Amino acid sequence: MPRSIPAPFKRKFQQQLLRWYRKNGRELPWRETTxxxxxxxxxxxxxxxxxxxxxxxxxxxxxxxxxxxxxxxxxxxxxxxxxxxxxxxxxxxxxxxxxxxxxxxxxxxxxxxxxxxxxxxxxxxxxxxxxxxxAFLQDAPILDTNVRRVLLRVFLGTPRAKPSDKRMWALSEELLPRGRTYDFNQALMDFGACICSAKTPACPRCPMKGFCKAYSKDVKKEDRR
Incomplete structure (x- = not known):
């Protein structure tokens, strides 16, 4: 995994994720309050x-x-x-x-x-x-199983890689769009649950497929068959 994400790559990920969330975010009661x-x-x-x-x-x-x-x-x-x-x-x-x-x-x-x-x-x-x-609208990163899987697939190409927790937390923090962390973190969790799921990811309708490293690897495998 690169030590730093190139700015255009990071910006595209942020934009696509937030755009997806605006249309597809889950309506949950704890999102109606801070x-x-x-x-x-x-x-x-x-x-x-x-x-x-x-x-x-x-x-x-x-x-x-x-x-x-x-x-x-x-x-x-x-x-x-x-x-x-x-x-x-x-x-x-x-x-x-x-x-x-x-x-x-x-x-x-x-x-x-x-x-x-x-x-x-x-x-x-x-x-x-x-x-x-x-609750406090701070620019604080999150990292759970779903978020880790999304980041590993998009930026490393496989959910089975095992970079250190320290590196994964640093990546989650690096990707935060300052001032929009509330929506970004909610979006990451929804995206991991609804699109980039563990067993049956919805790759054909994923907004990240144009630059997701895992999707790119799968496409190349299909091309070689």
Missing amino acids: DPYSILVSEVMLQQTQVDRVVPKYHEFLSKYPTLQALAKARARDVKKTWYPLGYNIRPVQLHSIARETVAHYGGQLPSSDEALQSFKGIGRYTSGAIRSF
Whole structure:
């Protein structure tokens, strides 16, 4: 993988991705708000859980615990009961703990710095980046399985390559269009889920196929047959 993406390549990727997102982005309830608490709830729920299972539980959870303060006051067993059946029961426990720590140490306002967010159990670099870009509108990169796959295919030519996490995070950050990170990060996730999927990518209708290295390799293979 090149150490730096050529400016025209980067600009074309940004433009095509954002154009695709304007027409095809998913309508999801947590995209209707920049409330840090709501974004926190959605991101914790989305860890290891499919979007269609999260949507109804997201509404139910926020209806019962509409604020960090309300969640902090709740009993842990009640929070776990409301969370059911999303699974991974450590997540509601950690979310409850985040609410209590935020009320105790941050005046009930979720902090916006990467360092503070990652100090909470249950929030790693990806979740911190998502909260910072979607709630606080910071130019923060994200990198999950879907995003990694998109970047590896477009820029390296295969999702099976194994560059270091450090390099992949640097690439994700390098590609950010400053001031438009909210839409860009949402677009990356939707694109990985809807077009550049793991098993059956929709290459024929992909807006990146004109410069995607993986698509170019596949076309050359077909030409040689």
